[in-house]
Amino acid sequence: MDPRMLMSAIPWIRRAWRMLPPSLRLPVMLLAAAGGIYYAITGREELKHAIQEAREGLGGAPIDQRDQPA
Helix, strand or coil, rough: HHHHHHHHHHHHHHHHHHCCCCCHHHHHHHHHHHHHHHHHHHHHHHHHHHHHHHHHHCCCCCCCCCCCCC
């Protein structure tokens, strides 16, 4: 995620947090943490697959050699 996009979303997050009833704040925080952990774990697997597919598309060549003439 782009840090600038995250910073621009902070005012919206603050407003939503203030609108939540205090009894819902802890469950929402726990759900957000669980979602972040899940995204971090699955994102790594997706990244591994994307790198593997990129290498296969290059005929097994390392990714840093993709711009060099054959």
